[in-house]
Amino acid sequence: MTNPDDQFDELMRRSLHDEAEQVQPADGLHQIQARVRDQHKPAVRRPWLLTAGAAVVGTAAAIGAFTMLGNDGPATKDAEVAGPADSTKTVTGPVPASQLPTAAPATPEPTLAPTEAPKVAPTPRGKVEQVTSKAVPVYWLGKTAGVDTGAGVRLYRTWAQIKGRPAYEALRLMTSGKSVDPDYSSPWQGSAVSSVTRADGLITVDFKVLPRQQLAPAVANMAAQQLVYTVQGAMDVTGPVQVTVQGEPVTRLFGVDTAQPLSRAQALDVQAFIWVTYPENGTIVRAPLKVSGIAAAHEASLNYRITANKTGQLIAEGSTQTTEAYKLTPYSFTVTKLPAGEYTLEIFEISMEDGRQTSTDTKTFYVR
Amino acid sequence: MAQPAVVYEECVAQESSWDADEALTAVYTAHYTSLVRLGALLLRDTGSAEEIVQDAFVAMHSRWHRLRDPHKALSYLRTAVVNRCRSRQRHLVVVDKHTPRSLPDEPSAEQAVLRTAETDRVIDAMRTLPEKQRTVMVLRYYADLSEAEIADTMGISRGSVKSHAARASKSLRQVLEQSR
Structure with a gap:
């Protein structure tokens, strides 16, 4: 070895490996597995585990309701038992920016005393929803830029104020394909919903016409979840969803064999990693602007950038933190200086692998 | 060897x-x-x-x-x-x-016995380095990462990796020279 560099390199390599080999860690697998289990138990309530329970409670509550109501008979009280009445999540005022869609519904607290006579007639297949006025979430597919694994699309959510039957109206918006955010799309466009009914915990969505698009299996699966999330979000329940066409069960959606009924997938598997819940796309806001949303980020860290649309000038940029790393948890930050104008907000994560900007959610908004 | x-x-x-x-x-x-x-x-x-x-x-x-x-x-x-x-x-x-x-x-007694004098000198010399330089050296010589990989892992530029490595090598050589 004549090259002193080689000698130095060799010495370093040898010494560090030598030192490292002194370290003989004890077996840690069981500890890690135990922690993984612990982490999952209290922190995230699995929607599908709750499904069965919620359905049972719902049914029991329904029976309870009949008992309390006396002899009116099921036909006239159908709407009251169409789902566990859940007043805590019904929104009548302005759309809440921070409402978490991932939160499993709380233990249903059925309203035992109806305040008004339901006006909807039952269909043979189950009970239709009660007509109401509320804000409903509508889910869309958006590209997961920079995340190469998986379907390439994930679920994004917008809110809509509706009057009528919540799930039916939400699906009408979803199948119209017209999202308030042009980055989001719906492969259900072109289909037509006929009815949404619910019986014994099973939600049935009947279509007049199914979408004709053929999709890759992973995307078809995401589109099926788009339907499940939209229906369940509007109905405030997490029961399984059966798709039928003119009353007949279907086995294929978007050209892909689909097991029915559809159950809700875990949020982390389908929900986009970064959501901006406020401001919504195309809205008018005031400064100071508090941007908020939900994201699952590495080390809880997110980046944002606000640019002025007219000049392309960078107005603000920085980083912000979600409440907890790796899980879908809320984040927010405030931008104080925003003169009147049109802006683009981007929230994104920097890839650990190659520094690329990933999972970007973009919103256009106006300041008056 | x-x-x-x-x-x-x-x-x-x-x-x-x-x-x-x-x-x-x-x-x-x-x-x-x-x-x-x-x-x-x-x-x-x-x-x-x-x-x-x-x-x-x-x-x-x-x-x-x-x-x-x-x-x-x-x-x-x-x-x-x-x-x-x-x-x-x-x-x-x-x-x-x-x-x-x-x-x-403080190394444990067993560790001290098992370690060679040569390794001892290097590990002691490593302790004199600032944190970033030490991390670069460990990733380079133990984990055998390339400059680009080290940069990604530490979230710094390749240029910084290079300069940390250069400075670390220089001071290590000096310290090792003196302790010989």
């Missing part, structure tokens, strides 16, 4: 069909020991290193849906371990100011 650098040999086959639990077991089997050793070199405290590596595995498990690939998982784990060790070290520096001798830096 030089030991081949096989710490991060790719003994995990491409298996994107694994679920998070299977991936955890497989990646654990392949890389747990080497990651703890990496942490122990950075911290000189095996207990803390084990704790940090376990944290990283728990995090990897919850993120498997996004990684899906054992190689990505390894680079994710390595980055997590390095980052956590670095922030732990920075914390220790602060603590050190109040407690002159911090325990983790």
Whole structure:
């Protein structure tokens, strides 16, 4: 070895490996597995585990309701038992920016005393929803830029104020394909919903016409979840969803064999990693602007950038933190200086692998 | 006599069909020991290193849906371990100011016996380096990472890696020269 560099390199390599080999860690697998289990138990309530329970409670509550109501008979009280009445999540005022869609519904607290006579007639297949006025979430597919694994699309959510039957109206918006955010799309466009009914915990969505698009299996699966999330979000329940066409069960959606009924997938598997819940796309806001949303980020860290649309000038940029790393948890930050104008907000994560900007959610908004 | 650098040999086959639990077991089997050793070199405290590596595995498990690939998982784990060790070290520096001798830096009696005099000198010399320089050297000579990989892992530019490595080599040479 004549090259002193080689000698130095060799010495370093040898010494560090030598030192490292002194370290003989004890077996840690069981500890890690135990922690993984612990982490999952209290922190995230699995929607599908709750499904069965919620359905049972719902049914029991329904029976309870009949008992309390006396002899009116099921036909006239159908709407009251169409789902566990859940007043805590019904929104009548302005759309809440921070409402978490991932939160499993709380233990249903059925309203035992109806305040008004339901006006909807039952269909043979189950009970239709009660007509109401509320804000409903509508889910869309958006590209997961920079995340190469998986379907390439994930679920994004917008809110809509509706009057009528919540799930039916939400699906009408979803199948119209017209999202308030042009980055989001719906492969259900072109289909037509006929009815949404619910019986014994099973939600049935009947279509007049199914979408004709053929999709890759992973995307078809995401589109099926788009339907499940939209229906369940509007109905405030997490029961399984059966798709039928003119009353007949279907086995294929978007050209892909689909097991029915559809159950809700875990949020982390389908929900986009970064959501901006406020401001919504195309809205008018005031400064100071508090941007908020939900994201699952590495080390809880997110980046944002606000640019002025007219000049392309960078107005603000920085980083912000979600409440907890790796899980879908809320984040927010405030931008104080925003003169009147049109802006683009981007929230994104920097890839650990190659520094690329990933999972970007973009919103256009106006300041008056 | 030089030991081949096989710490991060790719003994995990491409298996994107694994679920998070299977991936955890497989990646654990392949890389747990080497990651703890990496942490122990950075911290000189095996207990803390084990704790940090376990944290990283728990995090990897919850993120498997996004990684899906054992190689990505390894680079994710390595980055997590390095980052956590670095922030732990920075914390220790602060603590050190109040407690002159911090325990983790005291090698155990057995370790002292097993180590060669040569290794002793190098490890002692490494202790004189600032945190960033030490981390670069450990990633380079123990983990056998390229400049670009070190830059990614530490979240710094390749230029910084180069200059940290150059400065570290220079001071190590000096210290080793004197202690010979």
